[in-house]
Amino acid sequence: MADWKVISGGVTAPKGYKAAGMKAGLKPSGTPDLALVLSEVDAIAAGVFTTSVVRAAPVDYCRQRLQAKATARAILCNAGQANAATGEQGWIDTIESAQLLAQTLNISSDLVLIASTGVIGQRIKMEQLRAAIPSLVAQASEEGGDAAAKAICTTDLVAKSIALETTFGDRVVRMGGMCKGSGMIHPNMATMLAFVTCDAAVSPHLWQQMLSRAADRSFNQITVDGDTSTNDSLFALANGASRTPAITEMGAEAEKLEEMLTEICQYLAKAIARDGEGATCLVEVEVSGTKDEASAQQIAKTIVGSSLVKSAIFGRDPNWGRIAAAAGRAGVPFEQENLRIQLGEFLMMEQGQPLAFDRAAASDYMKKAAAGAYLKEDTVLIAVSVGNGPGSGKAWGCDLSYDYVKINAEYTT
Template sequence: MEIIKEKSELKKIINGSILSPLGYKAGGVHAGLRYTKKDLGIILSEVPASCAAVYTKNIFNAAPLQVTKNSISIEKKLQAIIVNSACANACTGKRGLEDAYEMRSSTSKAFGISEHLVAVASTGVIGEFLDMQKIKQGINLLNPVAETCGAADFETAILTTDTVTKNTAYSTYIDGVKVTAGGAAKGSGMIHPNMATMLGFVTTDANISSDALQSALSMVTNQTFNQITVDGDTSTNDMVIVMANGQAGNKVLDENHPEWQKFIELLKLTSEELAKQIARDGEGATRLIEVNVSGCRTNEDAQMAAKTIVGSNLVKTAVFGADGNWGRVIAAMGRSGITFNPEDVTICFGETVVLNHSEPVSFSEETVTDYLKKDSVVINVLLEEGKGAGTAWGCDLTYDYVKINGSYRS
């Protein structure tokens, strides 16, 4: 769907997905790893694509991550990403690694591409082995297509405790041609990147080198995926992978290209939208929380403070209870690790100022309570230390979070 009216505009594509960029197919099937739902999916580029990836900082790197790192290291190209849910294939030793390589090999044979052009991703329960007979049978059942149904099948196949699929796409013009980025993701609990129990997949038809793409992804990730938190836990499996197949036909992008910043913004908006969808779908969550911190000495300080606030269990429970307790925000700020003057802090819940230059102010409790009951809640914190600014996203902490995680394997 063409939605850009002016070549200078960067626009969100209605009903966009990983198939919005040119030259991609996707699909998903029920391989039998889950009871009834789809559990195996694939993204396939028509041609080998430049690629980039970022990975969990958990010292336990699951077998799929190790295989994907190996694939990318050989040529810095990918053509397919194979993903299963229901089993993380993490902490599974030698057999787990062999299974991940077999998953890569089976995919390469089924679609006639070199093994090192296949990335592997898994999500689900840690410490259980993959049922490789079902995996291989499922790979042979995959029939990726370029239609919307292919993207929807893939998005469904990668879910675990998620309640909704996650997708987006944006377009812009670079060198006078339309360039598009689309994404799909999964993630609901155990979310506290650097990375977490989260898988993110971005496709683009931009013409860009793998090195430049890696530079762009690393920078954008720090402002988007690494600024969400649900429960403070970091998983073993998670990563974000970007494929860029060059089908848009723009001149090769790198940091010296005059429209490089357009591509950065395209990738950032795509990543930010996926990150916010993950935060909104936190296990048991009823509200998306956005925390904006400004006036810090550096952007990094602001990002750290924002993430500390949005990750505070006391802040999260206050939002769930619609309690305008700004003291919990101050407490989180104080332990965030950044340096600031505690005598000059302003806090707002939405448009309502609840603390002004560290002086309590009168405000309508009813107004704040009503605001905190909205689907999306914004907390703004203003300091007077500099021009640094940062944003983080999270969700409220509810009774259902305990229910879901108390019976995760049941």
């Protein structure tokens, strides 16, 4: 049983953090589009970024900042314009954004991290941003987590946040997180932004290692549509405000902190997959029996990312052959006579042999999952085993609906 509990507050649940979200006039829709996460003291900062060679200016800016100095005080995020593929002017806009916020906060600009999301090829609306920053800072509060989570959304249908609380000795430690993402989501990061706050004290090197591993078991294991974005950024701040002893090496406390971080990241990753553009249900694929975790994760990602599997789930068609085909092309060798496939409670293949099952009931299982009324709420569960090895891994995605095409066909129009 997990040694923590879920609490309210999102990114402002940990001690020493404030946040804000507001309408700055960056989005044509007029919805909230500018967010701030602020630590009252310098925080240890770690980051994981898109693997795309076409990167948004804020991605390169923050990578350089964190390589030079693994500390930060503030994260500024705009929604509406991705500031990706914007040339030299996009870089200049990013630097100015950091400087504007730093001046308002009276801190060094190298303590500011920048994130952007929206339409690729569009610069940030700097005139509106300049006018909004003083108000954004003035609105920052310990109750501002929900407003910030809403302000980073683009095509998201819901804001996504979580917070956990545990104890280290006699000290309470809290961790919070928020993210955005709905489309252009694929392993190796995606069009997602995620921000995690923590009030524990941890060494920079260890914090970065923890975040990288947590990302590999969460955000790098989700896919909506197979498209990796230009802007993905995952930031984690640890400000030590809980006054716990600093964690400087792996041990029981470090493992506990990393488990919390992984739980936060997996919750947010699944929330993104669940909110995939046009999606009607979350899909979870668990693979076991491989030689190692990486092999299982690779097969799981391939299955959950298969357009044919995703389409069959949307059509509530228990076509297990598509699952078998996806597993077979994942690039992980296994003997097909060891293949086992299960959809929910329906065993469809055992030791490489197809089994009789109630197709109507299996279809109904997926219908009920889409309605959020079966097993794990709205989740379609697929379990695959390929042998007797110790490796296991999970991946998450969603079904592929008609609405996905409609949303993306009309995205900039």
